[in-house]
Amino acid sequence: MRHAIALRRNALVSALSIALLSPLVAYGQTTPASGDNQSNTPQATSSSAQSSTAPDQKKAVKLQAVTVTGSMIPRVEVEGPAPVVTITGAQIKQQGFTTLWEFLDSLPQVGPQVQDPASWGSTSVNARSVNLRGLGPGFSLLMIDGHRVVDYPQPLSKQSNFQNYNNLPTGMIDHVEILASGASSIYGSDAVAGVVNVILKKNYQGDDLQVTGGGAERGGRAYGDVNFFGGKSGDNWHILYNVEKSNRTALWGMDRPYQDSVSDAGYGAWGPADRMFGYQYDSAGSIALMAQNASGQYITPPAGTCGKFTNSQLSQSHSVNTNGTQITGVTNNGYYCSQPAIFQNWVLTPGSRSNNGYVSGEYDFKDDLQLYGSAALYDTVGISNTQLPAYGTGEFYDQTTGQVINNAVRQLTAQEMNSAANTHDREQNWNLTAGLRGTMFSGNFNWDLNLNSQKYIVREDYTGIAPAAMNNFFLGPQKGSTTDSNGNTIPVYAMNWQQWWNPITPQQYSQFAVNGENTASSSLNQAQFRVNGDLFKFPWVDEPVGWAAVLEAADNSFMLSPDARSADGSTFQNPFGAYLTGGGTRQRYSLGTEFRVPVLDSLTWTISGRLDKYHDASSADIARTWGTGLEWRPYDGLLVRGTYGTNFKAPDMQAIYLQSSTSPIGDYDDPLQCINAIKAGVNNSTWCSTVQRPVSQYYTLTTEGGRTLQPQTGHSWTYGFVWQVPGVQGLSVSADYWHMGVDNAIEYLDPATVLNDEAGCLTGLQPNGSSGLSPYTTHVQGSAYCQMVIGLVQRSASGQITAEQVHPINQASLYVSGVDASLDYKLHTDDHGDFTTSINYTDNLSYKSRVLPSDPLLNTRYQNPASRVTWIGNWHKGDWNVSLSGVRVGSVRANNYAGCNVLPNGVQPGMTTATAASGTVYSTGVCTVQQDGNSVPVVDTTYLGRVPVWITWNTAIGWQINPETKITLTVSNLFNKIAGIPYYSGGFEFVPTNQSADEYTGREWFLTFDYKLD
Structure with a gap:
């Protein structure tokens, strides 16, 4: 419900011009735009501060080439062929975001969470994934300082790998760059929907202490943070250190009386x-x-x-x-x-306690040679229930x-x-980097050799x-x-009714109480050698042809080690409803290159390609991707741009190596026994509906990895423009269309789908209600798929299911498209201060998906918000700075949308369905009730209820008391807005959560005291 600041073009250009360390910027990094070691200012250099610079000072600054996410080649222009969102860590924190994930979740380019951390059985309660463009968490890449980040050890939704955006404190972040389009030709696997590149603080002089406190006005989510950072320099060395301790209490159902x-x-x-x-x-x-x-x-x-x-x-x-x-x-x-x-003891948003430390340093040798390194430890305890x-x-x-x-x-x-x-997830995440960089060939080429090692361990204590x-x-x-x-046959006991x-x-209670601990770990060791420089000039252009290349080697591993006692559900039962085991390794070798060719002074062509070689237990071998982009500047104030690229994602390591992970299945429909009962003349069979079954029948569901999985392939393209509006100083607008798709996507077979297909493949029929049958045409009997699903189900001699197995397959397809637009305006006045405004808009035009190739490609755009707008206005004058921001999330369809209205007496009619010749089940649009054993139409209207548009406002007021001291008051959700409960809402979390992650939070206050020690 807060806002995102995107495409801060003029501000970033100005900041880069005064904050560059050297032209030897590593690939995947940008030079810090905050913490200028001459100003000793703890915040990012703001656009308003830059606009107050005298004109002759601006002309004296020479812009140097830097690397921006999405390219390996340094460039002067901030805008490139694809749009990149940039924001400083100070701006993130000023808006009330306490973690990187909270900020990213507010971006218009980010879709809803795939798994609510408060969900029963969640296996990653303390972690948060980011769902760029709605493609899924596994299709976006998180990097820190241009290095790929290790996967979170525990699987998301008990199935897949993802990267945790919740353990990175905002106090350590210099700035963040988000590329929300495909970039596999630059970064390889996972960068299908985009890249989030977090740049940690590198260049700061002095010591600074920041203390923040606050919480939700309606109760819960109390927050405290102490952040100490500083830097020291010598003639040829520089070191930066940062220690941050924070605590955020959980938000419980009891904290929201309407929610428990x-x-x-x-x-x-x-x-x-x-x-x-x-x-x-x-x-x-x-x-x-x-x-x-x-x-x-x-x-x-x-x-x-x-x-x-x-x-x-x-x-x-x-x-x-x-x-x-x-x-x-x-x-x-x-x-x-x-x-x-x-629900009073259920967690709405988990709590956390974290202690984080970070140190980085550089040492300059002679002859343009620099040694650098960093070490970070993120220690977090997550609390949930x-x-x-x-x-x-x-x-x-x-x-x-x-x-x-x-x-x-x-x-x-x-x-x-x-x-x-309560469940406590105790996490430790190490990240170590060492590198050497310099120049060669008379300074015409820059090179960088670095090693990175990461380890992530989670110990989950539970009751x-x-x-x-x-x-x-x-x-x-x-x-x-x-x-x-x-x-x-039933057992006989003598029950102790007194107890x-x-x-x-x-x-x-201690006679049958157990305390368990699940342990999971993942590691990533990687080496990179990067080089970039200018090759030659065409006679008719001023700029040379730029070139860059990267050579990488990486080793990944993970291990799931659940409490061994929970393998036997009769002696030990955990609260997650699953026993997840597995582990494995993967080696990767990659070679990538990129050319930036100035075809004309006004036209630049970029082309890149990459080859990735995998060694693991899957069928992945070599993946080849390529990408290209055009930048046309017919005049100084207009950029017309476009990109196209192929993408891929290597098979998920969890999907490959998951081993005999089990969970109990209770109430379920059994289509095969239903079909057999109807054929025998037994109507209303108890196997056709769990509602009619008097006693639950349990069996064990086993989830296995797939050793024959292939890489997931895709493509993406964007085109649009950036325009500095003539006649209005400081006003720019941009608009970009984007499209991306994934074929051969990995999808876990749904247990219910397996049972439906097993029945159809064996009998050629499928249930049509509790007393009717229709032909099964989804798959051909005897096909390889039919043979597979029949083998996944085990039954007793009486036909009852005793076990079922599911595993992932390469079948699904997903295509998304939309439009991003932005407006930025900056105004400097001598008497009234400086004003900046930014508005950012995303409209998700389509979200088309299917699980099997035989399924129709359905556009489910309206299952989630189709549009989102964020905005911010800043005013700065003298010692004061004020911002006002907000977010608007589009309406979504409410529960029971397109279903039948409930009658005033509470009777709920059902929507009848029919089956097409292709096997597709569709709604007839007729509502019926059961009367005397027959389906009778009801004169009723279809429910078309929607969840209203979600709009919140935020503000921040900062006062620079003296050169050493500043206080900032931040208010999130200024008007204390909470979501309403939809008419057909039932179950847990009655408020809709697919618009925003904290629609029950309400107003939050934060006060930050910032004191410069020297």
């Missing part, structure tokens, strides 16, 4: 019983304590039982019978103990009461556990339970088995 109760769901999610008796959520998610007899009736707890448990109350459950649109009866299901505020441990018995015969218990569920409380049961020991605590040892009324209906003590 199931009754906060939108009214459209309330069914008939809810509307009659109050919102009830009859599932283990909101049940604190219950037991059901053989008929499914709740056994009433003893008087006063519910009041003994924290956050528990006596509730009555009802079922409402309907026939068509009418309510025909109400069934009293009995009483149980419920949790009205179920979702649901506390719960226990369910399943069906058994109870000797104590002499009856069959269909199921009994008990939710543990923090008081019983004497613990909040689990030992199910077998917990079962023994409440039920005692099994006393044999018997048969229920349906002929099912069941009363809170247990922490000492009793």
Whole structure:
């Protein structure tokens, strides 16, 4: 909800002109635009400060060539063939962003998160990925000082590698450059959607202390940060050091009263019983304590039982019978103990504690030779939680009461556990660099040889339970088995009802409590040799032909080491719903080159190519990419530009090396048993719908890597212009169209898709409702795909699923396109100070995707915001600086969009579907209800609700008290705006989260004290 400052052209040119260290700038880096060692100013040099420079001083400055992200060749012009967003670290922090990820998430070019860190079972609670252009986190590349960053050790969504943007503190950042278009011909794999290049502070003289405190006005997210940095120089050396300690408390459901109760769901999610008796959520998610007899009736707890448990109350459950649109009866299901505020201990945004250190230095030898190096350590502890441990018995015969218990569920409380049961992710990330650079051939060419080594370790401490020991605590040892009324064999126990209906003590809890630790690590060692220089001049142009080349070698590895005890779910159960194992290595050798050819004084052609050689367990071998760009400047104030390039992404290491990672699957549809039942004349088979199944049937899902995966290939192009508007000093506009696509993309087979295709491949049919069948035409029976999916499912002699396996395949396609536009204006006045304004806009025109080649290519643009606008206005005069900024995120479709409206009595009609000859299932647009066993159309309107446009404003006020002291007040979400709950919203996080990551945060205040020590 804050803003991004993009394309600060004039400001960056001016800053570069006074901040260059030397012309020996490394490929992938730009010289710092902040921390000028002559001014001793701790902030980035601002555009307003530059505009106050006298005209004759400006003319005395000679611009030198520097390297900007997206090219290996230094250039004078800040604007190149593809647009690059640039912002300084000081500007990021001034706007209230506490991490790099918070800033990047505000950019118009960034899509929604792929996995919400608060999601149940999240395996990367302390990390944040960036989804450039909506292609997915794996398709963008994070670099620090031009070096590729090691992958986060734990997988995203239990499947894929990604890079963590959440552990980089803003206090260490000099500036950030974002190229949001394909760049594989320069950077190789992953740079399909773009590159984020973080430049750390390098050039500073003196010592500075910054202290920041603040938090959310509505509660939670308290923030404190102490940042000390400085630099020292000698005749031929320079060193910079930076230590930063920060703490951000978590935002819990209890911090937002509208967010922690199931009754906060939108009214459209309330069914008939809810509307009659109050919102009830009859599932283990909101049940604190219950037991059901053989008929499914709740056994009433003893008087006063519910009041003994924290956050528990006596509730009555009802079922409402309907026939068509009418309510025909109400069934009293009995009483149980419920949790009205179920989400109060769930984390909305995780907390973190971090201690970070960074040191860099340079030593100049004679003859234009320089030794340089840096070392960084990012030490972070992330804090999160979702649901506390719960226990369910399943069906058994109870000797104590002499009856069959269909199921009994008990939710543990923090008081019983004497613990909040939070998960702590303890991370350490090392990054070491050493290099030597200089010139050759009489200074005509620059070269750079460097080594980089990174290590990332995550130790995840969590609270689990030992199910077998917990079962023994409440039920005692099994006393044999018997048969229920349906002929099912069930165990026999003598349940301890005294312990069941009363809170247990922490000492009793310790009998089945377990504390687990999952460990994961990843490493990256890489070497680079880079060279650039001028080759020759064409007689008809002033600029020489530029050339650059890079030679790289890299070694990657990762290892997932879950707590070995959790491999057996009966003795040890973790809160993530998965047991993830695997590990492997990869070696890469790369050669790239680039030419910048001035065809005319007004026309420049750039061409680049790269070759990457891989050694790993996949089928990847050699990837070749190339790219080209044109820059035409018909006159000084206009640039017309365009690029085209091919891209690739090597197979994900998690997708290659994931080994026998398991997770339990409970409620599921079984299309094969459904088809067989319908063919046998058994309508409304319990296998056709989980809703009709009285008892859950569990099996183990195993996820394996794919050793035959091929690289994912793609392409991208951009074209647009940058125009300095004539007659208006300081006004520039730009617009660029962009398009990128990925073919042969790696996609994990969905477990439900495997079961559907298995049934179709075996029978040639597919279920069409609970009593009908239609031909299966998605895949040809007997095809290689059919043989594959049939082999992925294991069944017992009775046909019940005992195990299923899924793995990734090269099948998916994804194509995105859109328009970026910006406006920048700078005004200098002698009496009223300096003004700058920047507006940036992105419109995502299309988002077309499919999983299988046989699937239709669907444009799902409107599933996420189609547009985003950010803006900022700055005023600077004397000792004062004020900024006002904002963000506008476009409307999105609400839950149940294009579905049937719920009736006033709570009955929810269903949208009927049909199957085309191609096998594609589509909506008929007809809403129906079940009446007397038949589907009856309902005169109803389709729901077309939308989530409103999201707009927030932010401001910052800075006062330079004296040359050594400055204070800055930053207010984020100035008008304390929070999102509303959509009508059909249900489940967890009732507010929509695909517009912004913090629509429940509200106003935040930050006060920064900046003191220069010398």
